[in-house]
Amino acid sequence: MDKQWILLCLMICTPLSAGLDPHSLEFQYVVYWDRTDQLLFRQTTLLDGEVVFRCESPALRDEPGPDWVAQTLSSTDLTERDTYCKDQYYEHMDMWREINDMITQTADILQRSRGCTINSSGVFPFDKWVVNGKDFLTFAPRTLKWTALSFLAKPVAEEWNRKSFRNHIYGEFGQKECVKTHNMLTQRRDAWIHQRDRKNMKVCVFAKSITGSIRTALLCQVTDRDLSGLRIQLTEDGLPLECGLQLTGPLPHGDGTFQIQLQVEAIVNRTKPYRCEIKSGAVNISVPWDGHLLQDQASISPVILAVVCGSCFLLFIISLCYIQLHWKGNAGFKKVTLTDDSHSASSSDSSSLSC
Template sequence: MMKLNWIELLILCLIFSAAECGFHSLQFLSSGLVKSTGRPVFEQLLLFDGVEISYCDSRTRQEQLKPTLQTKHLPETCDEARADILAFLYETTPFINRTVGVVQRRRGCIQSDDGSVSAFEAWAVNGMDFLTFDPESQKWTSQSPSSETVRHLWNKDKERNFAFRHFIRHLCPEMIQKITLRSVNKNTELRVFGKPTAYTNQALLRCHVTTTDKSAGSVHLVGDAAPQAIWTSVTGPVPSGDGCVILRLTARIYTQKPNTYGCTVQTGSHNRTVYWDGKTLDGTDLANKFNSNWKVLSLLIGLGFTIIASTILFYGIIVLRKCDKKIPVPKKLDSLMMRLIENSSSPELKIIALSFVFGSNIPEKYKESLEEWAKRMKEKDLNYYDPDYFAGNSNVSEI
């Protein structure tokens, strides 16, 4: 693209507030596109103070005036500009060491309140600077190594260079004096909408401002959740071509908090704030979609845990049943053994019989015999291990 110079800086100043800067500008933006068939297509856009006032192309060759233009003192056709573009494509392309797909031309003038005029003319090839024209010296300057041959050729064509200078230094300022734009009421529109992303819990919040109030210079993200935005970027203000200025804010946010995000645009006369309703430009509800997806996901997670727990419990019961089958079930009590338990006067014998018949699950009615046997065994052990017992027993002989 063409490099930004002091002329373009003045033009940008004009775009946002021509009256305050004290300048008026008129720009002729021409282009020629070479199609695959080899036949070029021509287009030209005419801007006054950054506002589109006329359009012309190779199909009609007639200037189509825009509604923003109140006066009609403009050339009726764009034949001259079209001829210049075609001459470049047919005559100079062979001298350029590359294939030419697009040729761009920007020419015009800037007039200040004191009547002084600054004129400019520049050409580009395939989006890169190619040649620039100095109207005072009527000489061309190369902006690309491939333009040297063309520069020498054009510098020799003094008649054409004089015509170029006359147009941008004299005819262009005369046109400026005859142009009047329609007055536009100051109006500011702010639209806030979301765009889905690859992450279901995130969205791109877009705040789009279109205003005829050229004092509008900024748009901000506001709301309780604004500090939680992942990132924010602002572009503009830039002219829309119809007398409006466009600003745009883009922020990456979390979709579960729709009504806590908003945007505020500041103008010289008032501020306007709009909060996001959680929807996209086509009306899709991103916030509810996220909440629905989260509910479905939670339901699936809960269902999954329930299935897993049920499976574990099911197999646990099966294992316990298998283990339970290995535990011997008491056989039918032998009548002789039961008589031994009932009639024996020896606790030791009863305990042996009880253990043989019931194992560790001895019925309550037999636990008295077990306790008596345990008591006797304790007394026996105490007598056996007590030194005083042996010292007081006269039947024990010394060793």
């Protein structure tokens, strides 16, 4: 029993397909007996070869794998994934019983791999079944036909080819639902990766007057460690501005980052919004202009300068007047002193003469 269980474990852990196209969505289903003779079910979802969901009985919770899955899917999305896993559990348990009722040996382990690969040539759905580690059946989503891959599977293929309603559902999944789910997951993954990589991106939007012109220069500066693939434009009320367009950079910024600057000229209408739009793959960043000109902040300086200069001039006049008054006061005091001294000296001389 232990050897048989080890063999089944190896079969479960071995994926049905290897080297799938890099752009693929694959659902792997396994129905198997565990060591306690309990029939279990497992569903694994792979996006471009990476496990993104895993669901197992008895919990039947489709648990997200990578961080981007949990961070980009809503609680409603995750609940729908749980519901889908439960539906697949009941469906595959029923099909496992159907197979065991029609074949001459026991299906100890049932494996199924279905999904789609996508490349420049188109979409290629697949649906492959394996019983006890051996190829068993394939289903063609386009023709809606089952093909037996072993003598053991012939009665199953014949019976399942009569189930047109179920076959139609499988065909819709392979040709439409699989592609739709793949595109949704891919877009959310790419958006999360770009947001993670662009989290340190700095975007500044400002404007300045053009001397001798009624136009205003609008500028957008973008700084990041990687500016490859960026598309930048300045817009007025959502429409691109192209007058006087100048693009500078990317230039090294001295700290390992690079900076690119876009400048356009426009007759600013204060009732319309102006924005810098940055796009790259799934990234879509929009930064508004706050409506201030660089010289608006500097326009306070002449006022302050006039006040300071006026205060200094007034202080200078007051100081000058004080000095003049002080000098005149000191000069009068000395004159009186000299007169008294002279008078005293004359009196002394007169006294001496008289003596």
